[in-house]
Amino acid sequence: MRVTTTSDPSRERWNRRWAGEERVHASTAPSRFLVGEVADLRPGTALDLGCGAGRNAVWLAEQGWHVTAVDFSEVGLRMARSLAAERRVEVEWIEADAVAWTPPARAYDLVCVFYLQLPALERRPALARAAAAVRPGGTLLVVGHDLLNLTEGWGGPTQPDVLFTPDDVVAEIGDLRIEKAHRVRRTVDEPGASHEAIDALVRATRLP
Numbered sequence: 127m128r129v130t131t132t133s134d135p136s137r138e139r140w141n142r143r144w145a146g147e148e149r150v151h152a153s154t155a156p157s158r159f160l161v162g163e164v165a166d167l168r169p170g171t172a173l174d175l176g177c178g179a180g181r182n183a184v185w186l187a188e189q190g191w192h193v194t195a196v197d198f199s200e201v202g203l204r205m206a207r208s209l210a211a212e213r214r215v216e217v218e219w220i221e222a223d224a225v226a227w228t229p230p231a232r233a234y235d236l237v238c239v240f241y242l243q244l245p246a247l248e249r250r251p252a253l254a255r256a257a258a259a260v261r262p263g264g265t266l267l268v269v270g271h272d273l274l275n276l277t278e279g280w281g282g283p284t285q286p287d288v289l290f291t292p293d294d295v296v297a298e299i300g301d302l303r304i305e306k307a308h309r310v311r312r313t314v315d316e317p318g319a320s321h322e323a324i325d326a327l328v329r330a331t332r333l334p
Contacts, residue, residue, distance in 0.1 A: 156185035159269050170235030176242035180206025187215035198223040229259040239268045243288040250298045257299040263334040272326040280321035295328040302330035
């Protein structure tokens with residue numbers, strides 16, 4: 127399924143990036159934060175917003191979730207479909223811009239937003255729509271590069287306007303009940319060295 131939006135230079139930038147990753151075999155392992163945070167959840171319907179090459183969406187499908195995954199990069203989605211076929215799982219893939227696409231309200235048991243690094247004016251409505259898609263009793267999980275990573279962490283974007291803090295996310299997801307909102311550290315292995323990146327993690331639920 128494809129939802130057409132206006133041309134966006136960042137779409138082409140991500141197409142080029144994923145094309146490079148495709149040539150050198152992008153990681154297919156799920157985020158350790160996803161694995162840890164959904165361990166106590168019963169599989170149901172899930173939305174992966176900004177799914178990239180599909181590693182988290184495919185892993186969720188392997189765990190028994192019925193997954194809808196959205197991204198605006200046609201190259202990333204091509205990689206995602208290939209990974210799903212290789213792992214023999216079904217995922218509904220939607221080509222759409224997370225800034226413009228509106229998910230159905232209160233439709234998902236789990237909504238994941240991982241490393242969707244947007245300027246605040248775009249991030250706020252995108253997160254608000256993601257939160258609105260969580261059904262009663264469902265969970266919203268947001269993980270991304272924290273603002274502190276710019277000065278104390280490793281890797282990630284170098285533009286402060288696309289970084290955020292746990293408090294930013296809490297303020298932007300409406301009336302969900304906050305279960306976790308803190309900074310987490312993630313090991314980044316480079317040839318001959320390891321570094322620590324600093325991420326923001328927020329987990330919230332909609333009351334039944």
